[in-house]
Amino acid sequence: MTKSFPDGFFWGGATAANQFEGAWNIDGRGPSVDDHFTGGTHERAREITIDIKPDLLYPNHDGIDFYHRYEEDIALFAEMGFTMFRMSISWSRIFPNGDDETPNEAGLVFYDRVFDCLRSHNIEPLVTLSHYEMPYHLVEKYNGWASRELIGFFERYCATVFERYQDKVRYWLTFNEINCGTMPFGAMLETGLIQGFEGPATAIETSLQDRYQALHHQFVAAGRVTRLAHERYPQFKIGNMDCFILSYAATCDPADIILNQQAMRQMNWFCSDIQVRGAYPSYAARFFEENGVSLAMEDTDLADIADGKVDFYTFSYYMSNVVSTHELEQTSGNMTRGGKNPYLKATDWGWQIDPEGLRFSLNEIYDRYQIPLMVVENGMGAYDTVEEDGSIHDQYRIDYLRSHVLAMREAVADGVDLIGYTWWGPIDLVSAGTGEMRKRYGFIHVDKHDDGSGTYERRRKDSFFAYQKIIASNGAEGLE
Ligand code: BG6
Numbered sequence: 001m002t003k004s005f006p007d008g009f010f011w012g013g014a015t016a017a018n019q020f021e022g023a024w025n026i027d028g029r030g031p032s033v034d035d036h037f038t039g040g041t042h043e044r045a046r047e048i049t050i051d052i053k054p055d056l057l058y059p060n061h062d063g064i065d066f067y068h069r070y071e072e073d074i075a076l077f078a079e080m081g082f083t084m085f086r087m088s089i090s091w092s093r094i095f096p097n098g099d100d101e102t103p104n105e106a107g108l109v110f111y112d113r114v115f116d117c118l119r120s121h122n123i124e125p126l127v128t129l130s131h132y133e134m135p136y137h138l139v140e141k142y143n144g145w146a147s148r149e150l151i152g153f154f155e156r157y158c159a160t161v162f163e164r165y166q167d168k169v170r171y172w173l174t175f176n177e178i179n180c181g182t183m184p185f186g187a188m189l190e191t192g193l194i195q196g197f198e199g200p201a202t203a204i205e206t207s208l209q210d211r212y213q214a215l216h217h218q219f220v221a222a223g224r225v226t227r228l229a230h231e232r233y234p235q236f237k238i239g240n241m242d243c244f245i246l247s248y249a250a251t252c253d254p255a256d257i258i259l260n261q262q263a264m265r266q267m268n269w270f271c272s273d274i275q276v277r278g279a280y281p282s283y284a285a286r287f288f289e290e291n292g293v294s295l296a297m298e299d300t301d302l303a304d305i306a307d308g309k310v311d312f313y314t315f316s317y318y319m320s321n322v323v324s325t326h327e328l329e330q331t332s333g334n335m336t337r338g339g340k341n342p343y344l345k346a347t348d349w350g351w352q353i354d355p356e357g358l359r360f361s362l363n364e365i366y367d368r369y370q371i372p373l374m375v376v377e378n379g380m381g382a383y384d385t386v387e388e389d390g391s392i393h394d395q396y397r398i399d400y401l402r403s404h405v406l407a408m409r410e411a412v413a414d415g416v417d418l419i420g421y422t423w424w425g426p427i428d429l430v431s432a433g434t435g436e437m438r439k440r441y442g443f444i445h446v447d448k449h450d451d452g453s454g455t456y457e458r459r460r461k462d463s464f465f466a467y468q469k470i471i472a473s474n475g476a477e478g479l480e
Contacts, residue, residue: 003413005475010124010419012084013077013426013443014377016131016176018060020429021090023067027106030096032133033144033192034060037201039435039450042349045200046435048188050140057452059430059437064446065456066427070114072458073427076444078121080464081471085123086376086422087114088131088176091157098135098153099142103160111161115168125169126376126422128241129158129225131176132189132432144192145181145214148298151221158225166233173314173376174222177243179271181215189432191215212293219274220301223308237311240275241376244268244315244365246357250324250339263323269368276313276369278306313369316377316424317404320344320357349381349439355403362411362418372419378404379424381431381439384461392445392461401467402479409475423467427458443467 018034025031031052039059040046052058066073077085091098093107118125134144142149162172180186187193187206191214197204222240229236245267249260265283273281279302288294321338322328328339331350344352358378366373380400384392401423412418425441428448437448443464448454469478 001413003409005409005412006419007474009474010084010126010374010421011471011474012082012086012123012126012420012422014086014126014422014424015066015088015427015429016128016133016432017088017090017093018063018131018133019432020063020066020427022061022063022065024061024063026067027093027110028096028104029090029107030092030098031136032060032090032092033136033139033189033194034133036136037435040201041434041436042439045202047200048194048197048204050196050198059435059450059452062448062452064427064429064448067110069456069458071117073444074114074117074121074123076458076460077426078123080426080443080468082121082123082426083471084126084171084420084422085118086126086128086173088128088133089161091130091133092135094160095135095153095157096137098138098157099149108160108164111165112168115165119168124171126171126173126374126420127161127165127169128173128176129161130154130174134192139192139195143195145217146191146193146195146210148217151217151224154221155224155228159228162225162229162233162236166235170235171237171239172229173239173241174225174275175218176241177316178215178218178222178240178275179242179267181218182211182266182270184211185433187211187214191218208291209293212288213295215271216295216297216301219271219308220304222275223278223304223306226308226310227304239312239314239374240272240310242268242272242313242315244317244361245338246317246320246354246361247323247338248320248341250322250328251326253325255325256323259325260323272313272365272369274305275308275310276371278309280305310371312372312374312419313365314374314376315361315365317358317361317375318378318424319346319351320354321352347380348383349434351381353380353400353403355407358404359407359411359414362408362416363414366411366416372417374420374422375408375418376420376422377424378421379441381441383438384440384445386445386459390459392459394461394463397443397461397463398466401463401470405470405475406479409479426467
């Protein structure tokens with residue numbers, strides 16, 4: 001059987017405004033939640049401060065300065081052959097406080113320019129409306145998504161950008177990795193439940209009740225804006241976005257199988273069951289009852305959710321986990337801990353590399369939902385060395401890329417309707433988890449370092465040319 005990707009398959013890269021734009025307080029932008037996080041490391045958590053302290057370093061403030069260099073960066077993406085670029089709009093560039101009545105025109109103009117530039121290179125934008133950030137004022141005043149009032153503020157923001165960019169953007173995602181809101185870490189970035197909190201990010205404590213209530217508000221908000229998009233802009237396609245962390249049962253002990261089924265539901269299926277099918281899943285009632293979660297809802301909430309079914313399903317995929325009722329060696333991973341898998345190698349940050357798991361996940365997701373899928377994040381954070389002549393030989397990244405593209409090709413041959421792939425961080429950017437620059441994902445190196453120094457110069461790594469070859473042949477070549 002000839003294995004290939006469909007014609008018109010989208011190849012590209014994915015970013016988030018707060019991790020690469022910089023220009024955090026320029027042209028009327030208000031501070032976002034990420035602007036209050038200092039840099040950390042794999043071993044030392046990022047600190048959250050209520051005020052911005054002059055003696056501390058906040059890496060998101062400058063990012064990699066895409067704000068002033070977007071033309072150069074987009075030209076490099078075009079040189080690699082991108083047909084899609086995933087980016088997010090910084091909510092606080094448009095509504096600096098989040099609850100403002102009118103938008104900030106300078107912020108809107110910036111994205112006009114970026115979208116025009118992408119279009120001039122025939123690159124399709126894929127826009128995340130909320131990628132791990134919100135105006136910090138919404139945290140300070142409302143405790144983020146704990147408050148129902150956020151639904152209205154988010155609707156106003158989405159209505160504004162939908163109207164403004166209706167001729168420039170067709171593909172939209174509502175909340176990045178919405179399912180991370182089920183975990184304490186996500187409650188900091190995804191739902192912003194950190195009102196009055198100061199200290200290491202690992203010390204944040206939130207109850208399940210608060211986390212699921214905040215998520216409920218997001219489901220309603222996502223449902224309402226998806227309905228609005230479908231009613232007013234028939235050319236739009238709206239997707240969800242989940243952080244898919246496949247887990248395996250460590251043994252065939254039936255207790256492990258049940259535990260893994262529950263882990264898969266809570267981590268991977270709960271949010272997308274709601275956003276794809278338009279209703280809370282049948283297993284939610286028992287989970288809520290046994291965990292003391294009681295959601296406050298208004299009469300129209302379930303109808304809003306039902307009306308907001310997505311057109312396509314998207315997810316990030318970096319690693320897999322192992323769960324067991326038996327004792328297991330642990331490893332740290334993508335915002336969560338899990339069991340070590342003896343059959344897999346891990347990155348320097350402990351993320352277990354599992355391309356076969358991507359094929360498996362794609363099949364599982366497609367079997368369940370039967371709508372088009374996109375892998376909108378996949379990548380490898382690694383230390384890179386710049387040689388004296390300026391070259392960067394990142395064979396480890398090329399191996400990771402090739403093995404995951406091969407796995408996707410197998411999934412397509414299995415019958416999965418996969419329509420796009422955007423590598424995470426095609427250009428080095430600030431890590432969301434640790435705030436580091438040295439945890440590099442890019443095909444393009446950026447001369448920026450953890451102490452804030454650097455010239456911001458861009459350099460092509462070996463992986464730049466490897467991805468270029470894969471894209472040029474629509475995934476037929478460059479995989480060996
Ligand atoms: C995803 C996020 O979870 O993982 C991105 O959507 C993030 O924002 C990416 O950057 C990689 O994680 P990290 O912590 O290595 O930056």
